[in-house]
Amino acid sequence: MSTAQSEPLRPLALSKEGSDRLRIDWNDGHHSVYTWRHLRDHCPCAGCRGEFEQPADPFRILKPSELNAPPLAPVNVAPVGYYGYKIVWNDGHDSGIFTLEHLRSLCQCAACAGNQQ
């Protein structure tokens, strides 16, 4: 929980870096970068979290639609209230709401990635 006195963490701008990365400039001066794959792998929706908690199915057979699917890409990133973003993916998945705190924790910049190791 943020203190009443301190300015809460907030993005100032979102932009794309090339075709495979999202950049967020935060109000504390930090610049985050993420690959879209990283964000999709950390989708916080109940379905995806449930999937993460399951052991991998060794007998899973790919569907033809999965084999022919285009590379993963977002089709929309929209603010949700004052607290997060919803990413709509090109495979139709759209149920994950990434809170600002979650987004910040997923930052893949060199400094943050070092802290996570």
Add this chain to the structure above:
Amino acid sequence: MHPHAASGAKIDMPGVKNVIAVASGKGGVGKSTVAANLALALKMASHPVGLMDADIYGPSVPIMMGVPPLDPKTTPFPIEKYGLKLMSMGFIVNPSQAVIWRGPMVHKAVTQFLTDIAWGQLDYLVIDLPPGTGDAQLTLTQTAPLSGAIIVTTPQEVSLIDARKGLEMFRQVRVPILGIVENMSFFVGDDGKRYDIFRHGGGKKLAADAGVPFLGDIPIDPRVAECGDLGEPIVHKYPDSAVGKAYRALAATVQEELQKAGQQPELPGLQF
């Protein structure tokens, strides 16, 4: 369905200057009474005000404002009573009929109340939320341009526990908390003595612990229930009663807190 209902995008309400959510963690603390009287007190301070009943399962605004069920095919909404613009599920559904809906339908109804009702120019739109931290609350925090939230509690610990949860929900979704109101705070008998029927001071302590403003306490008066049941809120019928004065003071404090909170900045989007 309105596009906002599907996308979760923020609803634009350019004619409405301030949207105030009145919430509680627990049912039965008098949240609808506070919402109705606060709306009227703001109106009595010469502001155009609307009152939206977001309690889809248990709407209270029709009884409290003395409005019978209406024919939605022939009635233009919102309706007006005591100078307030009003919308409630209770205007559409017969009081004896239960609304048995899952979350997505509640989401749709609440969104439509915001988008499809011609609220016009309002200084304040007061939203009476259902108790708890469920679908209606999520829809409003995700889509409505909320200026702030007021948490209503009664003084005793069993109510405060749930009030803390409501408060934490608004914190997590970053809706400014305007403060806490302690309802049913005390009773002054004919002997002039004060009785703290449900204990006293819990709301003030909760506000201090949470670092949010304490907006005031509303005394108990049997006429509050009588006025609610007869469809004329106490601040309108008895504006100079102790409760009426408490609501008018609450309206003034809420206006001050809204000014202090300022406009919440929208999150930036991403261009595609």
